[in-house]
Amino acid sequence: MKITYKYILLLPFITFACQSSSDEGKTIASTHPKLENQLKEDSVQTPYISGDSSNLYQRYQITTEEWLSNKSYQVTNMYGGKLAALDRNSQYDVKQHGTALQEGLRQGVNFAGQYTVVSVSCGTTCRTHYIIDRQNGKIIDKLQSSTGASYSKNSKAFILNPPDSTINYNNCHDCEPKAFLIEEGQLKEIQQ
Numbered sequence: 001m002k003i004t005y006k007y008i009l010l011l012p013f014i015t016f017a018c019q020s021s022s023d024e025g026k027t028i029a030s031t032h033p034k035l036e037n038q039l040k041e042d043s044v045q046t047p048y049i050s051g052d053s054s055n056l057y058q059r060y061q062i063t064t065e066e067w068l069s070n071k072s073y074q075v076t077n078m079y080g081g082k083l084a085a086l087d088r089n090s091q092y093d094v095k096q097h098g099t100a101l102q103e104g105l106r107q108g109v110n111f112a113g114q115y116t117v118v119s120v121s122c123g124t125t126c127r128t129h130y131i132i133d134r135q136n137g138k139i140i141d142k143l144q145s146s147t148g149a150s151y152s153k154n155s156k157a158f159i160l161n162p163p164d165s166t167i168n169y170n171n172c173h174d175c176e177p178k179a180f181l182i183e184e185g186q187l188k189e190i191q192q
Contacts, residue, residue: 067157067179067190068150075154079114084137091130091139101130109134111151111158112182119149129160133185141187146174156182157190 067073086101088094094101097120104118111117111131118130122144129149130142143149143160150162158180167175179190 067159068152068155070155070157073155073157073181075113075156077113078153079109079134081135083108083116083134086132087137087139090137091142094139097128097130101132104130105132105134110153112156113153115140115182117149117151117158131158131182131187140182140185143180143187146172158182158187 083105086094086098086105088098100120101118104120105116107116107118109116114134116132116134118132120128120130122128125146127145127148128142129145131140132138133140143158145160147161147164147167150159151157160178160180161175163177169175180187181190182188
């Protein structure tokens with residue numbers, strides 16, 4: 001009787017093992033119907049599609065390189081005096097980001113020979129860039145970006161949302177690059 005129970009218990013295993021099943025010719029998609037349906041859809045979008053914005057990245061990339069290397073935007077006088085502390089009365093939201101701004105000021109001058117740019121997160125795809133004059137500690141401007149900023153201590157050009165070939169500008173309306181020039185303590189947009 002004990003032997004019979006052994007054989008009865010082995011019977012399902014033998015049956016399962018002897019089933020003729022071949023996985024030849026099957027892909028992972030065919031064994032996962034939901035994945036197969038997703039792969040059938042054309043879900044990949046390239047950053048450039050035909051239309052008005054087909055050369056958007058190239059247009060901005062060339063312009064950005066020109067801005068950053070343009071001799072007329074280069075700084076001739078680097079500020080070498082004592083770096084002023086943050087003027088907490090120069091912007092209404094300094095208290096909200098005071099610690100981050102103080103930390104950022106430790107970088108020293110990093111833009112246009114006398115300014116420090118401090119970038120603070122304002123959300124998942126949002127950065128606020130404070131531009132602080134290191135001669136007097138005043139915040140002269142703040143800008144928001146979706147993809148960051150590009151600037152140099154040797155250049156007066158400030159590029160908001162620098163060009164990126166991985167960004168689909170058709171799907172990100174706040175990602176379009178913009179360029180600014182700082183002159184006499186004022187940030188002015190460079191028209192294209």
